Amino acid sequence: MDLQPGQNTALQSRRLNISLDCGTLPPGMELDVAAFLLAGTGKVRGDQDMVFYGQKQAEGGGVSVDAANKAWAMDLSRLPAGIERVALTVTLDQGLSRKQRFDQISSASLSIVGDADQHRFAVPTRGMAETALILCEVYQRNGQWKVRAVGQGFAGGLGPLARHFGVTIDEDPDATASSPADPPPRAPAPNVPPATPRAPAPAPAPSPAPSSVNLSKITLEKRTPISLEKKGGSFGEIMVNLRWERGSGGFKLFGSKGIDLDVGCMIELVDGHKDVVQALGNRFGSFDSVPYVHLVGDDRTGESPDGEFVRINGGKWPQFRRVLIFAYIYEGAPNWAAAKGRVLIRMPGQPELEAQMDSHDNRNAMCAIATLENRDGQMVATKLVEYYPSHQEMDRAHGFGFNWKAGRK
């Protein structure tokens, strides 16, 4: 049957497959599904009763989540003793910081299917400021299992939601720790450096930028160059902005050490001058003189809402041959997934470009994010997101040819 918010119905099946279909999500939106196993108090017995991407199955196997498919599998006969209620939830990953809310999803449909059950709940997302929702609850009433459509939640994200169900958290995971779980440990990488450095793949021919771009933001796809046209002969001031999340040691389910991410640039000018601008070694560069690239400040924590900035003097673009924008983890274990770094490149009169460090390669602390190349006066931006163990390795791969020595900031 079709359930309205608040409506409940008896369940005849013990095994249920529940899935959430939100159609095509707005760009940059990620949904995390979870389940909370609740005792008669309406609270979890302990953190083991929260089933989510970091702990995909409940004790006894009665509830499991399929994060990729936004689905849950339930076997009511296998719920731990003392569990009377299971709340199924969905949260917008970093919904608060990304300024997302559920009313940006035009349709959200929850399907609850068992051998003898077929129910649907069209979640009324219109006007919903929430970033974390309780979709439904499966519960026992006088010996009868039932499901209730809920569709209520919290504008504050996973933090208030988890607290609502009695999960102990020290810090709001929405702001600091709601990152996807680390990928399972891979086989250890060989310690022997590769005999030959990885050569950069040749960039395909630049495709012209659309003459009118409606989207305010373009996500660069890997290795797909975007050619930007000059406006009035100058690119003006090009702002490269790195943002990331520090990570938190507070919420033990998501625990990770703080991460300090730095942004930098390798620069090659037409006259052959090469330079590196980065916090390491206090090489902050200069906007008005060579290398025409200036690192503004150094956010050591990721707590600054605006992150770190590099200003590139687009007025001097004819003197540039290329700029390689990179980020490196200065402090903290490499965990790109938790850091959720992203780089925004803005310049006057051009669509904003965005590259996310989403490749989840945690072996290497260095990431080549994108290149800006001067091709006959045009600027060709190419997303790389390639990971390297060191500055040297990245340099070798991209053929700048610096002399490297250890530095500290």
Add this chain to the structure above:
Amino acid sequence: MGVSLAKGGNVNLSKEAPGLAQVVVGLGWEPRATDGASFDLDASAFLLNGAGKVKDDAGFIFYNHKVSTCASVTHNGDNTTGEGAGDDETLDVDLGKVPADIEKVAFTVTIHDADARRLSFGMVGNAFIRVVNKADGKELAKYDLTEDGSTETAMIFGELYRHSGDWKFRAVGQGFAGGLGPLAKNFGVNV
């Protein structure tokens, strides 16, 4: 603990508490734990004749008209959030003062501004109605509506009614389309 009633069930209060003179009808619900518009529920009472209608508008007791002309029913005030343990809103009924031509007193709860706030009874947790003997504070009957509430925005929770000289209480749990206005009209109030 009094009699726990299921939907449609009734209990003879005069037999439960011989000599019963005054009762307190308590209505409760859980405050909203999630974000969004608060659950502002309003309890009302309708003094109804044998035809199931009010004799006049004075038989409609609600937050703006708290005491019936006969002084038999008194509304003890509006709770706009459901905060606080136990009853959220109560009405006192002096059974001896209920006029002879009044056959029953219906107790209703409506969700204030339900349409605009997009709320329904199924979203409200732990809604109940209970009848307490005012003399000793003993609970005579309780009806937990949690599972009977669904998409309704107005509900008749229960009713006190005369039966062969006794007072009985019935758990009604009947939903009603619309809010307090249509509900009052249904009982013959000019709103």
